Amino acid sequence: MLETLSMEDKVVVITGGGTGLGLAMVRAMARAGASICAAGRRQAPIDAAAAEVTALGQDALAVSTDVTDSGQVDRLMETALEKFGRIDVLINNAGAVQENVRKPLWEITDDEWNFEMNVSLTGAFYCARSASRSMAERGKGKIINVASGFGLRGGRDIYMYCCSKGGMIQLTRVLSFNLARYGITANTLVPGYIPTESADESMGNTVPRSGDLLPIGKLGKPEDVGPLAVFLASNASDYMTGEMFIADGGGLAGGIAPTGHDPVVPLEV
Amino acid sequence: MPVLPEFSLAGKVAVLSTTGGDEAPFLAQYLIEAGASVFVIARTPERLEQVLNALERGPDSERSGDKSRGIAVSLADPGGVRRAMEAFDSHFSRVDILVNDARSMLARPMTEISPDEWDEVHSRNAKATFLLCQAVGSRMVEQGYGRIVNLISELAERGMINGSAFAASQAALLSLTRSMAVEWGRSNIRVNALGTGWFSTEDLPPEDQQRELLVRYTPLRRKGHPRDIGPLLVYLCSESCDYSTGQPVYVDGGLNAHP
Numbered sequence: 159m160l161e162t163l164s165m166e167d168k169v170v171v172i173t174g175g176g177t178g179l180g181l182a183m184v185r186a187m188a189r190a191g192a193s194i195c196a197a198g199r200r201q202a203p204i205d206a207a208a209a210e211v212t213a214l215g216q217d218a219l220a221v222s223t224d225v226t227d228s229g230q231v232d233r234l235m236e237t238a239l240e241k242f243g244r245i246d247v248l249i250n251n252a253g254a255v256q257e258n259v260r261k262p263l264w265e266i267t268d269d270e271w272n273f274e275m276n277v278s279l280t281g282a283f284y285c286a287r288s289a290s291r292s293m294a295e296r297g298k299g300k301i302i303n304v305a306s307g308f309g310l311r312g313g314r315d316i317y318m319y320c321c322s323k324g325g326m327i328q329l330t331r332v333l334s335f336n337l338a339r340y341g342i343t344a345n346t347l348v349p350g351y352i353p354t355e356s357a358d359e360s361m362g363n364t365v366p367r368s369g370d371l372l373p374i375g376k377l378g379k380p381e382d383v384g385p386l387a388v389f390l391a392s393n394a395s396d397y398m399t400g401e402m403f404i405a406d407g408g409g410l411a412g413g414i415a416p417t418g419h420d421p422v423v424p425l426e427v
Numbered sequence: 428m429p430v431l432p433e434f435s436l437a438g439k440v441a442v443l444s445t446t447g448g449d450e451a452p453f454l455a456q457y458l459i460e461a462g463a464s465v466f467v468i469a470r471t472p473e474r475l476e477q478v479l480n481a482l483e484r485g486p487d488s489e490r491s492g493d494k495s496r497g498i499a500v501s502l503a504d505p506g507g508v509r510r511a512m513e514a515f516d517s518h519f520s521r522v523d524i525l526v527n528d529a530r531s532m533l534a535r536p537m538t539e540i541s542p543d544e545w546d547e548v549h550s551r552n553a554k555a556t557f558l559l560c561q562a563v564g565s566r567m568v569e570q571g572y573g574r575i576v577n578l579i580s581e582l583a584e585r586g587m588i589n590g591s592a593f594a595a596s597q598a599a600l601l602s603l604t605r606s607m608a609v610e611w612g613r614s615n616i617r618v619n620a621l622g623t624g625w626f627s628t629e630d631l632p633p634e635d636q637q638r639e640l641l642v643r644y645t646p647l648r649r650k651g652h653p654r655d656i657g658p659l660l661v662y663l664c665s666e667s668c669d670y671s672t673g674q675p676v677y678v679d680g681g682l683n684a685h686p
Contacts, residue, residue: 159456159457159460159654159657159658160430160434160457160460160461160657160658160661161430162657162658163430163431163434163658164429164430165429166429186431186433189429189431190429190430190431191429330684331684334646334681334684335646335681335684335685338646338647338648338680338681339646339648343647343681349670350670352670372612373608373609373612373613373672373673374612374613374615374617374670374672375612375613378669378670379670382667382669382670383670384431384433385431385433385434385662385665385667385668386662386671388431388433389658389659389662392658394657394658394659395658395659395678396655397647397649397651397652397655397656397678397679397680398655398659398676398677398678398679399646399647399680399681399684400646400681400683400684400685401676401677401678401679401683401684402676403671403674403676404671404674404676405670405671406670406671406674407612407670407672408608408609408612408672408673410673410674411604411605411608411609411672411673411674412605412606412608412609412612412673420610
């Protein structure tokens, strides 16, 4: 039964595959035997990711892609198909967190709203639309959308990020319902706070530096999502579709709140 | 076939509690395949025998034969839990994993469910799980490590005609999962729920299954089999499942995403 967790002979296209959580997923999937096509805007990080995959003995490709341009997305999928002959798994991991991730409602410009919705949600839609064509022809495929706990809860002055991530969860549900007949599943990976270089840079002081307010008392590490990606991308999750896998240190279960709140109240007589 | 070491349960001791359901032998087998030792608590002697027999015949029988033990006892009162833990203690010295499969079914119209039936369903599913989690969880808190997985039905999230008593018991398990996760989070204990849709241990071809309307309504057009949740169960029981807690993960062929 455990052999279904192997990713031998699987071809994965992952956006945002050069840094942060994407890179952690690439490493875990390559160790599990997958071939990887890493996409990202900047060439250097995806080249480095591809080199790591090659060093592990797997095939790799790095394709510089701006996911907000559907022409570039189509070319990404074509390039992957030319090299590997098929796409087994698409991971929509690219996301944009602007420096002004927290901004009061009346100060958000049209461009700021559109930029983030385009990268995080529209980009995932373009990728799913493009990659699912060849998957449907083969009658087999998996789409994994990476959302966030902010896709399920609101955050103070966090408009675009919450809305685009909530949109990812709904995109998953609609894809799962409509693509099931073609043998394609779709699921959402929902990480909570996991410090990464890019999140630290762009979110500045707005991200928590410790896990003090989380039920488990610590923040996640990028490596925590590695086995999750392998599970969702391998045959081990074949009967799972339209669902979420949440990894957030208990933030959604109990809330991100002072954990010292532990009242003891006797039962009323 | 490279399977990551993150999915190993080698050296871990698991308690598997089942109130019934033909999936129990499969679940025990998967835990053993991943390297764990398993102590089975079944509500009836027949179920215990079925699980232990399956393990003896299973592919890992050489390891499981002398490593798996069990007891048939009702966990609905503290005395039963005490007897179960005493039996466990005669074989093992620590417990790393607790898997609760408490899904005793009752389907009756709302107006016909007797108070005794309501109590029985909730005592087998919710109360037994609560009492066992209390007993095993206190040990986990003491040792500063543990993984708890509660198998639940997706009726924890949805209503069903004639399903009121059962569905409410499953929602109770989901709620219990969340509170335990939060309360024991800093003791390095992770508590998650594994939710299933429509499952069967029969291996009928999809064409035969699709004669049933509910199968045709399921987006993936087949019923689930215990093997569909084996790898997820193993992951949720593993050390590497460190950042997921207090969450249900549903494996249901797409039913929950459905209108």
